[in-house]
Amino acid sequence: MAAPESYPEGLKYHAEHDWARVDGDEAVLGITWFAQDALGELVHYEAPAVGATIAKDAPYGEVESVKAVSDVIAPLSGEVLEVNQKAVDAPEVVNDDPYGGGWLVRIRLSDPSELDALLDVDAYKALLAEE
Amino acid sequence: MQTLLRTPLYERHVALAARIVPFAGWEMPVQYEGVIPEHRAVRTDSGAFDVSHMGELHVEGPSAHAFLQSMLSNDLDRIGDGEAQYTLLTNEHGGIVDDLIAYRITPFHYLLVVNAGNRETAYAWLKQRELRGCEVRDASDEYALVAVQGPRALERLGLPAARPFTHGLALLDGIEAMVCRTGYTGEAGCELMCAAEDAPALWDAVLARGVKPCGLGARDTLRLEACYPLHGNDITPETDAISAGLGWACALEKEFTGAAALRRIKEQGPTLRLVPFVMEEKAIPRHGMPIEGGGEVTSGTHSPMLDVGIGMGYVPAGSSAPGSEITIDVRGKPRRARLVEKPIYRRRKT
Numbered sequence: 001m002a003a004p005e006s007y008p009e010g011l012k013y014h015a016e017h018d019w020a021r022v023d024g025d026e027a028v029l030g031i032t033w034f035a036q037d038a039l040g041e042l043v044h045y046e047a048p049a050v051g052a053t054i055a056k057d058a059p060y061g062e063v064e065s066v067k068a069v070s071d072v073i074a075p076l077s078g079e080v081l082e083v084n085q086k087a088v089d090a091p092e093v094v095n096d097d098p099y100g101g102g103w104l105v106r107i108r109l110s111d112p113s114e115l116d117a118l119l120d121v122d123a124y125k126a127l128l129a130e131e
Numbered sequence: 132m133q134t135l136l137r138t139p140l141y142e143r144h145v146a147l148a149a150r151i152v153p154f155a156g157w158e159m160p161v162q163y164e165g166v167i168p169e170h171r172a173v174r175t176d177s178g179a180f181d182v183s184h185m186g187e188l189h190v191e192g193p194s195a196h197a198f199l200q201s202m203l204s205n206d207l208d209r210i211g212d213g214e215a216q217y218t219l220l221t222n223e224h225g226g227i228v229d230d231l232i233a234y235r236i237t238p239f240h241y242l243l244v245v246n247a248g249n250r251e252t253a254y255a256w257l258k259q260r261e262l263r264g265c266e267v268r269d270a271s272d273e274y275a276l277v278a279v280q281g282p283r284a285l286e287r288l289g290l291p292a293a294r295p296f297t298h299g300l301a302l303l304d305g306i307e308a309m310v311c312r313t314g315y316t317g318e319a320g321c322e323l324m325c326a327a328e329d330a331p332a333l334w335d336a337v338l339a340r341g342v343k344p345c346g347l348g349a350r351d352t353l354r355l356e357a358c359y360p361l362h363g364n365d366i367t368p369e370t371d372a373i374s375a376g377l378g379w380a381c382a383l384e385k386e387f388t389g390a391a392a393l394r395r396i397k398e399q400g401p402t403l404r405l406v407p408f409v410m411e412e413k414a415i416p417r418h419g420m421p422i423e424g425g426g427e428v429t430s431g432t433h434s435p436m437l438d439v440g441i442g443m444g445y446v447p448a449g450s451s452a453p454g455s456e457i458t459i460d461v462r463g464k465p466r467r468a469r470l471v472e473k474p475i476y477r478r479r480k481t
Binding site for chain 2: 002040041043044046062064065066067069088
């Protein structure tokens, strides 16, 4: 079952409906409830390779529902340390638990100053209210 | 921006919190709970689809039969009153103007159910060619159409089993409906046609019997698993019926628009053939993706039953045998698929 709408405090948000959970010089990335809801049930996650370099505001992967495909935009730059294999094998976990079991990649940040450009939860919610 | 049309069931869809999208000029429900649960409901039990956006054309008069025999590819002499037939409206090149179902009421009265997006084209095409002694009338706004599909669909509606491609009148909770044993899912079931003003009551009666409301999203995945072509994607006025694998719906021994061209294509063999395929790698094929060696994907999705990417596309006739491997360009990445027999998915008979 799809999760109820939520936007946790303490995450950093990107206007392209991505989130980052930052821990020191690493971050876990995923897509927000809004993004998974807009796509519908996910059936495919095209993940980047471990070791790949991803760049802020550029696509690093793709998520697909039955009806549509969408680029996943990196909220931060860095090197991919780990891909969530569970999301590759059973992408519906992203719908069920977008901020937990449905994370997409873990990266090592290459430029922590980029964090300043991301939105906090209130700013992200304000952006959603405009859409 | 063109104003979108709404079916008589629009308010019902909103009340069910459906996700509404523009489709062929209409505001239609693409899903209620979700494409996958709706798809599975139709494969295992039953689902109801509002397909009132489709067009209904009446062709009536003493020359109705002769007129339609000259316009439509299939042979109407093969069906009697109370029967129906899948057929094509073809152009001079054998291209497909629309695919439709012709319901024979009497030899002097046929009902054609045409695609929503082709309603005006099909109507204008027939109207311009109308013979003396018959009249083509677009009655689309007068009717609503609800497809009830699935192995338990008829049982839930309390309707007796009947041969596919037959039709008759029935009452459902006092609502008069034309019950057509036709559909677009590969499952048993029916399509219920009623007066537009009766549609909400008919819809309520169907759902009250435990039938799950389903959107156009599931309709598309179901028809693709069943390998039914979608006009505008898999078949168009530029693709001919033989290449599309619809020769079985073309009575080439009779005369109709495009018959000569289709005979020629059949004799010489088509260059391309429309074939179904299943992905061998994790990827979802989509409309318009190139196929290596020539050809392209015309429909693609994720199969909820097989849990893999599936699709249909045109490939060179010489390499169109089931079992052949093809490579699809999925946004720049080569992904392998294997051609299969139709249908891609068939429910095991229990």
